[in-house]
Amino acid sequence: MEQKLVALSGNEAVAYAFKQARPHVAAAFPITPQTEMMHKYAEFVANGESTTEMILVESEHSAMSAAIGSAAAGARTFTATSSAGFALMWEVVYIAASLRLPICMAMVNRALSGNINIHCDHSDSMGGRDAGWLHLFSENAQESYDNSIMAWRIAEHMDVRLPVMVNYDGFIISHTADALYMLPDDAAWKFIGKYNAAYTLLNPEKPITVGPLDLTDYYFEHKTSQMAAYEKAPAIIQQVSDEFADLTGRRYGFAEEYKLDDAEMVMVLLGSSAGTCKDVIDEYREKGVKVGLLKLRTFRPFPAAYLAKVLGGRKAVCVLDRSASFGGQGGPLFTETRSAMYGQQVPVHGYIYGLGGRDFDLRQAATVIENLKKVAAGGEIADINLLGVRL
Amino acid sequence: MAVNLKQLTQNEDLLAGGHRACAGCTGANILRQIMLTAGKDTVMGGATGCMEVITTIFPYTAWKTSFIHSAFENCAATISGVETAFRSLKKHGELPVQREKMNFIAFGGDGGTYDIGLQSLSGAMERGHNMLYVCYDNEAYMNTGIQRSSATPLGAHTSTAPAGSVKQGKEQNRKDLTKILVAHNIPYVAQTTPYHWKDLATKVEKALAADGPAFLNILMPCTVGWHFDPAIGMELAKEAADNNFWPLFEVENGVYTINHKPKDPGPVAEWMKKQGRFKHLFKPGNEHLLEASQAYVDSEWKKLLKLEAMTAE
Numbered sequence: 001m002e003q004k005l006v007a008l009s010g011n012e013a014v015a016y017a018f019k020q021a022r023p024h025v026a027a028a029f030p031i032t033p034q035t036e037m038m039h040k041y042a043e044f045v046a047n048g049e050s051t052t053e054m055i056l057v058e059s060e061h062s063a064m065s066a067a068i069g070s071a072a073a074g075a076r077t078f079t080a081t082s083s084a085g086f087a088l089m090w091e092v093v094y095i096a097a098s099l100r101l102p103i104c105m106a107m108v109n110r111a112l113s114g115n116i117n118i119h120c121d122h123s124d125s126m127g128g129r130d131a132g133w134l135h136l137f138s139e140n141a142q143e144s145y146d147n148s149i150m151a152w153r154i155a156e157h158m159d160v161r162l163p164v165m166v167n168y169d170g171f172i173i174s175h176t177a178d179a180l181y182m183l184p185d186d187a188a189w190k191f192i193g194k195y196n197a198a199y200t201l202l203n204p205e206k207p208i209t210v211g212p213l214d215l216t217d218y219y220f221e222h223k224t225s226q227m228a229a230y231e232k233a234p235a236i237i238q239q240v241s242d243e244f245a246d247l248t249g250r251r252y253g254f255a256e257e258y259k260l261d262d263a264e265m266v267m268v269l270l271g272s273s274a275g276t277c278k279d280v281i282d283e284y285r286e287k288g289v290k291v292g293l294l295k296l297r298t299f300r301p302f303p304a305a306y307l308a309k310v311l312g313g314r315k316a317v318c319v320l321d322r323s324a325s326f327g328g329q330g331g332p333l334f335t336e337t338r339s340a341m342y343g344q345q346v347p348v349h350g351y352i353y354g355l356g357g358r359d360f361d362l363r364q365a366a367t368v369i370e371n372l373k374k375v376a377a378g379g380e381i382a383d384i385n386l387l388g389v390r391l
Numbered sequence: 392m393a394v395n396l397k398q399l400t401q402n403e404d405l406l407a408g409g410h411r412a413c414a415g416c417t418g419a420n421i422l423r424q425i426m427l428t429a430g431k432d433t434v435m436g437g438a439t440g441c442m443e444v445i446t447t448i449f450p451y452t453a454w455k456t457s458f459i460h461s462a463f464e465n466c467a468a469t470i471s472g473v474e475t476a477f478r479s480l481k482k483h484g485e486l487p488v489q490r491e492k493m494n495f496i497a498f499g500g501d502g503g504t505y506d507i508g509l510q511s512l513s514g515a516m517e518r519g520h521n522m523l524y525v526c527y528d529n530e531a532y533m534n535t536g537i538q539r540s541s542a543t544p545l546g547a548h549t550s551t552a553p554a555g556s557v558k559q560g561k562e563q564n565r566k567d568l569t570k571i572l573v574a575h576n577i578p579y580v581a582q583t584t585p586y587h588w589k590d591l592a593t594k595v596e597k598a599l600a601a602d603g604p605a606f607l608n609i610l611m612p613c614t615v616g617w618h619f620d621p622a623i624g625m626e627l628a629k630e631a632a633d634n635n636f637w638p639l640f641e642v643e644n645g646v647y648t649i650n651h652k653p654k655d656p657g658p659v660a661e662w663m664k665k666q667g668r669f670k671h672l673f674k675p676g677n678e679h680l681l682e683a684s685q686a687y688v689d690s691e692w693k694k695l696l697k698l699e700a701m702t703a704e
């Protein structure tokens with residue numbers, strides 16, 4: 001497939017991807033660093049390049065609420081937000097998933113207040129990790145674009161019918177010009193296809209009730225059927241990703257495995273920091289240190305069995321979280337990864353790094369590898385460590 | 392657009408019986424009356440509250456048209472999404488069945504409208520969606536146990552502003568939401584009650600015919616929250632319009648019309664006396680609160696007369 005090489009910011013790339021899905025409705029409210037994505041989209045609409053109806057709401061709570069109404073009416077629908085905007089939506093984020101509405105959302109990761117901070121960390125999406133959405137993470141503009149194309153197919157698959165958020169790091173990805181390959185519009189449309197809603201509020205000949213009161217006698221069964229969709233989602237994610245690979249040559253799974261084959265030591269993380277780690281891993285590899293990286297793409301559903309398999313038998317594993325879990329046992333990625341490794345004799349330790357956009361640099365990555373070496377040699381390290389902070 | 396009773400009685404009843412409203416609830420009656428006029432090509436949205444709770448419980452629904460409930464404060468935003476989806480799908484030729492027009496109606500109690508849902512309502516009205524928002528105003532959060540709202544009138548006893556030995560119920564006057572909606576400069580805003588069926592049906596018809604957003608504020612006497620004999624809810628609705636506590640009026644493109652000008656309004660206290668929520672105001676020492684209630688009603692009525700005169704030109 002002939003693809004165009006372009007230079008775009010992550011926000012622009014995602015705006016293009018969403019446009020190529022020809023959504024009927026978009027509802028959004030501005031928040032840095034998501035703003036540019038919606039600006040770009042509004043330009044498409046203003047110039048007639050997109051026929052999406054935009055609902056320029058008065059808050060993120062209303063953005064998600066309007067998206068719910070639109071999706072329940074049978075329209076392909078997206079929204080976009082960051083940080084406080086996602087926090088304000090939180091109540092309705094759950095409802096979107098519970099109603100099995102395949103809404104797509106660009107989640108431009110930014111630290112949560114307080115104190116107020118506009119830069120990247122993952123505390124925003126992590127706050128909604130149990131809300132029932134699928135969470136895809138991206139390393140760069142290319143992956144943000146690709147995830148934003150595949151998101152529709154995954155969300156709308158009848159075995160899934162769940163909302164999907166495409167996470168990409170605020171500023172680091174959203175505002176940095178990057179080279180990426182884009183599908184031609186018609187090829188993207190052919191891949192994504194037309195949306196067929198299973199139910200719609202807009203058929204007066206077949207009225208439906210959405211969101212009834214649901215108490216002790218049925219609620220639990222409904223939650224159980226919702227949980228079952230997450231069991232099916234991994235296979236669908238893989239199937240869609242494989243089709244995408246056939247089309248584009250870019251292969252995706254639950255994670256990217258970087259120099260993992262013979263790795264004795266593995267770093268696990270999400271998002272743009274993977275690039276930095278890869279550079280440092282390359283340096284260490286030259287020195288003969290067998291270290292690799294597992295960059296997770298799907299945080300929800302969490303591919304526990306996959307992780308247990310890939311990380312099993314290694315000498316040391318560490319997990320880097322770009323969000324804290326105050327009073328918990330480490331960041332969310334750490335706790336879930338270590339839990340996935342339960343019963344295996346692989347030491348797993350964790351880091352909290354990059355909060356509020358604190359730069360994740362080569363030195364920090366090197367520190368992580370030095371520590372991995374110590375642990376692999378039988379040394380001790382704390383469960384939770386901090387990186388790049390003044391103590 | 393004259394509404395007649397014969398026609399209304401022949402229209403299909405789109406709210407099934409067997410819903411779980413209290414005996415004497417005037418809210419379910421409001422919904423039925425709206426649906427008689429709105430008809431089948433309608434999508435209803437309900438905010439969390441009594442009317443949502445009584446009309447649905449899985450696996451049952453009283454709604455014979457499509458209905459959506461999502462949360463408490465977001466009904467206007469939710470229906471604005473449904474309405475936008477309709478426009479977009481129509482534009483793209485993708486409606487499931489062809490319709491030139493459908494009705495989109497959101498409803499909420501006073502809590503879901505005057506208070507927690509005010510922002511969502513204001514946004515939807517300002518954006519100009521083709522939708523009707525109906526507030527059924529029972530003057531408190533009834534569903535959660537009769538807590539005060541900004542629509543609760545002065546002196547009324549509620550669970551969160553109770554009458555006690557020191558305090559005498561709500562300490563503030565109710566806010567005038569209808570005028571806040573008028574200030575949105577939308578095509579149609581009106582007040583009515585379920586007793587005035589003809590007025591209500593006419594207003595629903597006008598609201599749905601309006602080119603753009605419309606708002607109806609409907610007083611809903613609540614037997615449990617107001618504490619009255621379930622048989623007299625409609626009577627109380629009638630009297631509230633007769634004593635100027637709840638004037639029937641409409642504002643069409645900014646022009647006020649008072650639909651009912653009582654010749655002899657009589658004291659509001661007579662109406663209040665029939666409701667347990669005001670019982671304590673009739674104890675010696677609380678005369679000033681009855682006077683204040685009357686003064687508020689009188690001054691609001693005078694303002695309304697002035698607005699009618701002022702916008703008549």
Ligand SMILES: Cc1ncc(C[n+]2csc(CCOP(=O)(O)OP(=O)(O)O)c2C)c(N)n1
Pocket residue numbers: 439440441442463464499500501502503504529531532533534535540
């Ligand atoms: C965000 C949120 N806060 C609080 C509640 C609890 N709650 C449900 S209904 C309700 C009161 C509804 O009052 P109103 O809107 O006046 O309607 P009514 O119950 O009188 O019909 C409250 C407080 C909720 N469901 N959601």
